[in-house]
Amino acid sequence: MQSLRVDNVRKNFGTTKVLRGISLDISKTEFVALLGPSGCGKTTLLRIIAGLERQDAGSVDIAGRCVDDLGPAERDIALVFQSYALYPHLTVAQNIAVPLVMRRLSAVQRLPGLSRLSGYARTQRRDIARDVAQIAESMEIGHLLDRKPGQLSGGQKQRVAVARALVRKPSILLMDEPLSNLDAKLRVQMRQEIVGMHRRHGATTVYVTHDQTEAMTMADRIAVILNGELQQIGTPAEIYKQPASIDVAEFVGSPKINILPCTLNTHGLTLLGTAHAGTAGLAGASAAFIGIRPEHVTVDVEGEGPTVRCKIASLEYLGSEALIQARVGDSGEEICLRTDIDVFERAKQSDTLKVRFSARNMLLFGQDRRRIDWSAAQGTA
C-alpha cells in the first residue's frame, strides 16, 4: 500500500533551483533513505513533505490524501530534527507528551491545574501519561522521564526525540540527519537501534542522510539525489551494483569506483590506449567509460577481463584488507585496488603490478554518463 507519493516537486530559492522535479513512491512500513551530498536538496524535500516549506510546483500525497494545502500538524507526520529540538524547559516525559497534549486537549483544557477540575481532562492526562510511559519503555528511556534535556547525553536525546516522534503513531516518520551530532561509535550503535525501532513500530520512514554507510545499512531503498534531481531509487544492492550513472557510481562506494575512458564497440575494447582482443563477455556492447570497483580489480592470473600493467603509487594498510593506488602506463590514470593482505605483502616487494579487471563486474557507461545495461546490449548482439 502506498504511504507517500511525491509527484514532480520543484522548488527554487531565488534563482537557485534546489529541486528540479522529484517524484517518489514510498509504500507502507518502508524505510527509504534520501542520500546525497550537502546542498543537493534532500533536506528541502523532507521539509516539503513535512509541510514546513511550500513547493513551487508538484504535489505531495500522504496515505492517499493530497496534503498540499495542509499545515504540518494536519499531515499526520512526525519529524526528528538534526538538532533534536527538544524543549529545554520540559522534562523528558513532558517533551514526549507534547504532541499528544496538543492534539487531545483543547487550549482551555491544557491550562495547568485544570485536570483537577475537569474529569475529561483528567482521563486524557492519564491516558497520555500511559502512552508516554509505554513508548519510553520501548525506547529504553523509562528511567530518564524526569530529567531535562540538558542532563542527557547525545544518544539519550536522540532516543527521546524519536520517542516524541513515534508516540503519536504518525503515518510517516521523517528524520533529518539524526545521527550527525553523535560521535562515530555511538552512531554505529544508534544505527542499529533505529533499524530495530523501525522493525518494531513499522512506521513508514524517510531518512535524510549524506552518509552512504547509514543509507546502505539502514534503508530498504535508497533515493540518491544529486544536484536537485533524483538520480536513482533502489535497494542498496541495486544502487551499488547497478548505478544509473557515473555520478551515482562515484557517490556510492568507498573508496570511489574507478572510472576509465575506453572505446568499446564491435571491434573490441580499447582501454588506456591498449586494445584488448577477445575480451570475452563484452562482445556486442558499446561504451565510452568503464567503471570498476576497487574490490573487482584483482591480481588473479586467470579469469575473464582485460589485464593492465601498472606502477604502484601508494599502499594503505587497513588491517583486514589493504588499498593500493596504482598508475597505469604513461596515461597518468590512477586506479584503486582493494586487496587482501597476502597481495599487499607481495606488492610491497615490487613496484609494478599486473591487474585484471573482472569482466563480470565491469560497469559500462555511455557518452551521456548513463549506465548501459550490459546484458541487454549482449542480447541485441
Add this chain to the structure above:
Amino acid sequence: MPLGEEYPETREGNDVRLTGMLSFEKRRERVAWLFAGPATLLLIATLILPSLTIFIFALTDWQFGQSAVRFVGLANFVEYFSDPQSRQTLINTLVYVAVTVTGSVVLSLSVAVLIESLPFGRTFFRAVYFLPVVSTFVAMATVWELILHPTMGLLNISLRFVGLAGYDWLHDRSTVMPTLCLIGIWEMLGFNMVLFLAGLKAIPRDYYEAAEIDGASSAWSRFWTVTWPLLGPTTLFVVVISAIRAFRVFESVAVLTRGDPGGASDVLLYSIYKEGFGFLRIGYASAITVIFLLTLLVLTLVQVRFADKKVHY
C-alpha cells in the same frame, strides 16, 4: 665512567633551577598584586568608601555647612517611618515600580513579538520605539507638558472632542501617579523591547517547527509552547533591570511635578534630593538613601531567588 660522575653536577643544576622557580612564584605573586592594585584602590575610593560614608552619615544629624555633628543613632530612620508624608514616598515608589515594570514588560514583549513577525519595516518600528531611550527625558518632558496641559494639552482637547471631561493630569491627587506611571512605561518600553528582540533572535527556529509539527498550529499556542518558556532568562533579566530603573525614578518627578500636589507624587529619590540638596539635611538624606539601597537589594534578591529556579534549565 664519566656518565656516573656527571649526575651530582646535574642535580646541583636542578637545585639551582628549583630555587629560581620558587622565587619566580613569589615574584609572580608580587606582580599580580601590582596589576590588581590600581583597580583595587579605585574600587575602594569610588565605590566602597562612599557607600560606607553614607551609612555613617545616616546615623548623624549632620547638616551641610554646620560644624557640629552629633551621632543620633537610628533617629533619622525613626523620623522617616513615623512621618506619614515620608511613608507616602516609599509607597508611591513601590506602586510606581509595580505598575511600570508590569506594564513595560508586557507591552515591550508584545511589541517585540509583533515587530519580529512583520514582513517588512522592522528597522523603522525598532527605531521608533527606541527613540525615548536615546533622547534625554528632560528634553522630552516639554512634549509631555504640552500633551498633559489642563487647557491647551493635546490629551484634554482630544477628550473634549469626544465629549469627555479632562483632568489636570499632573496636579490632581488622583491622576498624578497613574500619569507618571504611564510616562515611565513609555520611557522603558524601547529598552526592554530591544532586550526582548535579542532574546527572540536567540531562539532556534527548530523549536517553532517542532512545535508546529507537534500540533501547535496557531501562533498563540506556539507562543506559549516555545517563545514564553524559552524567553524565561531574558524576561527575568528585563524584570530585574526594569525594577531597578523604575526604583530610581527621578527625572519625571523633578521636571513635571516636584512631588506635588502635597507630596502625592513624591518618590524616594526625589525626597533624597529635596532633603539633601534643598534643605541640606545630609544626615537625613543619607538615611533615606540607606532605605533606598536596602529596599533595592531586597527586591532584587527576592526576584532572583524566586525566579532563577524557574527560568533556567
